[in-house]
Amino acid sequence: MRGSDPDIARALEVLGLAPDASMPDAKSAFRQIAKRLHPDHTSPTPETLSRLADAIHAIRTLEKCDSLEVELTLSPDDIRDGVTRTVAHRGRSGVFRILPGTTAGTRIAAIGDPAFTIVIRIETQTQTHESSGNAGLHRFVDDFVKGSPTARLAGWLRKARSAA
Numbered sequence: 001m002r003g004s005d006p007d008i009a010r011a012l013e014v015l016g017l018a019p020d021a022s023m024p025d026a027k028s029a030f031r032q033i034a035k036r037l038h039p040d041h042t043s044p045t046p047e048t049l050s051r052l053a054d055a056i057h058a059i060r061t062l063e064k065c066d067s068l069e070v071e072l073t074l075s076p077d078d079i080r081d082g083v084t085r086t087v088a089h090r091g092r093s094g095v096f097r098i099l100p101g102t103t104a105g106t107r108i109a110a111i112g113d114p115a116f117t118i119v120i121r122i123e124t125q126t127q128t129h130e131s132s133g134n135a136g137l138h139r140f141v142d143d144f145v146k147g148s149p150t151a152r153l154a155g156w157l158r159k160a161r162s163a164a
Contacts, residue, residue, distance in 0.1 A: 008065055011058035023066050030059040065115055068092060069107070072118040079122055092116060 012021060015029040035041060037052040070089045082100035086093060087110075094110025096118055102108070103120070110116040 005065065007061050011061040014054050014058040015062075023062065026059060026062045030055055067115045067117070069117045069119060071121055072096070073121040073123055074098065075123050079120075085118075087118060 009019065012019060012026070015021075015026055015033065017025055017029055021029075033055045034052065037048050037055065039049070042048050068089065070087055072085065072087060074083065074085075078098070079102055080100060082102075083098050085096050085098065087096060092113075094113050094116040096108050096110055098108060098120065104122045106120045107117050108120065110118075
């Protein structure tokens, strides 16, 4: 993390950290402050609650600004045609638009989240057009059509209640 952005600098100041502190340092400092100021451990005065709220806001700001870089491997056909991919990593997801003709090693930021970037890698061996088309279709179905296990369970429970 770098302290050049005023929001990041303020968040690091609230947590009592130097501008070159890492995200694990910030999380550790937040936990210590939260333990010290939590209403279960300290009488809840307006000052302590305000300081706790500032610490919560600071860690959320730092988590939002924490950069994340993921490697994405694409087929030569995807590079030639250009694609849009949804990438999820460490509880964070982003939509990436890869333009036709993008080269290997290119860094692309997620739409709406410039701190989440991907590095493009290109497969060396091409697949047949038929199998890569099916892989894209299966990926689309997995990402957007199939419900999550929680959604499927909720649907099953709704059906069970309506039958009763």
